[in-house]
Amino acid sequence: MAKYPPMNDLLRNQRRRSRRRRSRRHGRGPGKLIFVLMMLAIGAGLWWWFAERDPEGDKRLEQEVLLARASAVVGESVLAARAPLEVEEADPELGTSKREEQLNAVWVEGEEVEMRGVLKSGESISGVLNARNISTQSIHSVVSATAKEFNFRRSRPGDEWFVRVGADGKINLLRYQSSPEDIWETTRSGDDTYQCVKLEVAVQVREEVIGGVVKSSLWQAVADQGEDGSLIYNFADIFAYTIDFNANTQPGDRFALVFEKVYIEDQFLRYGRVLAGAYTSEGRVYQGFYHQGAEDEGDYYDEKGENMKRQFLKSPLASVRVTSSYGRRFHPVLKKGKMHNGVDYGAPIGTKIRAVADGKVVYAGYKGANGNLIVLSHANGYRTIYAHLSKINKQVRPGKRVSKKQIIGRVGNTGRSTGPHLHFGMKHNGRYIDPSKVDAERGEPLKGSERARFLDDIVEPLSKRLNKALEKTGYKLEAAPINDQPSISAR
Template sequence: MRIAPLCLLAALLAGASSEAAVRYEIKNRRIEPRQTLAGALHEAQLPDTQVTAVIAALEGVFDFRKSRVGDQFRLVLRNGELDFFDYRQSMVDEWQVRRDGEKYVGSKRAIEVEKQVAVVALEIQTSLYEAAVDAGEDPAIGMVLADVFAWDIDFYRDVRKGDTARALVEKFVSKGRVLRYGEVLAAQYTGGLVGPKKVFRYVLPDGQPNYFQEDGASAKKTFLKSPLKYAHVTSKFGSRFHPVLQYLKNHNGVDYGTPIGTPVWAVADGTVTQAAYSGAAGNMVVLRHANGYETQYMHLSKFGEGIRVGSRVSQKQVIAYSGNTGRSTGPHLHFGMKRGGGYTNPLNQKFPRADPLPKTLLPDFLAKAQELAGQLEAVSVAAVAGQAPAAP
């Protein structure tokens, strides 16, 4: 939160009439736990009538239900009365209340955001996260890549030192800072374990975007490699010494260590056959898939929206959030897989790819993929059409 410069305050004071000096006071505050905006304004010692005026000015402009802990706000008082108020949730979400005569007027501040298309190049020495930081990128690019390669690469188990990744990706930038990444238009990953992978985004005639390999084969498989975008395996499938029961028993699944509240994906299209608390498994979701497969997701903190017995789910749909319920020694997700009624190791499965592009679309795809491949190999950042190229 920027504070008005002292030189500005000095200028304001210097310009004040000698008959009635103007006194400005600035208060910077944050929303605290279990605190409403009105409560925070009272806590900042703003008079009741002015608190009411601020809330009234923001009616219909700001959804007070979305106020959250850590939001910043600033009060500028002129001779003890509110002259200006601004409320900030992020670099692009900011609201203001200004004094206009005897009334206050609220508005959402317009933030200029530029969309660029950039080449991101990463070389992995320790982790995808560290590679992003070393390249001067937001670590969120790792999650973006994990999403694109979710069918072929587990970004915890499959990554090796010296692996490289490149992505042609949309960046939304404000004041020179990346706010978020948009669509990945093309990406390649060269790994010591997984080998070379390259995918291209292509919008089908029905408007649905999908990813395909260079020859038009689908990048998608019937099952994802992991039910989480990015998490580490803490216990594998097979016999193990149980940490709670204290004896050797079969571990019919894979445990992923992950913080409570991490989104859990459906690894394939399916139908919910269970979504309830289930003793030692805690909160559990069970999905039935094609070809006799079933997947289980245990120790969840809560279920995803609309997840109930009988509902249909799509691959990559968030069906739940990881937790620590049931017989559990710490936050994690237990992921189990059955085929034909018997448990099988999820990490050893080989699943087929989805249908390739129809032959009628292949020439158009190949032409567009060739163009994207050329941009992917470029070193400099290319701005979106209509914008001047950014400096390399």
């Protein structure tokens, strides 16, 4: 620095000027504040002096104070409205509902617990209990006991369950419900054994009567009466051996039925038995009445006591249409005249196919133009043929027995076929016959005193109810002597 005296002087002068500026700046700040406060004080004093001297001053002051208070209240309200909603915590004793607790409960060692749930797709009762920390041994004990009364292979998504687990980790109670009226309860006794029982559920069974006219289909005619179309399957089952509803239903046909509806606490649950039915077509009347003997499960008999059951069902499908009958026809694929040894039923792919009689599987597999094919042999030299299937049920294999009405496969479009349908054929002693004309032997009729009771206690009262329902459709069922065919007449 000594080498450059002018520079040193310049720097010293610069530092002095900076200190003076800082001093002036700091000094003026407090002075200005004091000056402002003094002016405010003087102004307030003058205002008070003139307000005291002004007779209206007090009044103006009071109004200004009220206005200030009102503004404050409005401001607080606005702030409160903008603030997030605050909710007080619920009383711990209320908390989550007991059901919610049970749905999420897990067993903890040394504690008793109740838990419940609903099976989801792919779940099993053993799996869901194990996931709740219950031991495999305890689960096995209670499930094994329950399985003696309920087959868990029939478990379905939506089945409900409830268990009560003791402090020792063992299940004291299992309640399993597969429907509103199918509930099984398994309880643990003091010696660690389990007992399962099916609970009695109080149901109400009500009898109802409907009648109607077929316009497009029997299914729709029943639906038009306000009932679920599924009721038609129970009704058609009465006449499964005498009427082929796929081929013989005509617009203008009349029907009537007396049936049961099952309720639980006034809520409709399902349909019960069809107690009686009547069907009129082309001037003929078919009637069927349910009768349960002392040692059987019950069956349907006509108005004379004759068993309506025969060896064969009239159709292997519940409700579709005939697209091609038995006999010579122009083949749609081969483009030439050819004998059609069967009946074709048009139906969507996947429609269930029933065995028309008890029998034994002769063939089940793919066979050329027939596509997927099933052949069954029956008593008295009969065979039935089911062709063009999309699926053959696993249990249907050569040598296996099948029962009447058992589902053996599904409608398809395999082999030499122009569209989804079932080709149904029948042979008797090796020769093709028309399946629609087979009237095989009936089952055992009612006899003696049992027949008399049937006619008096069942046929007479239920016929009156059927007749009343038919009268509403424009027809009347005329009484006829026993062994004569009843008739209908237009009113």
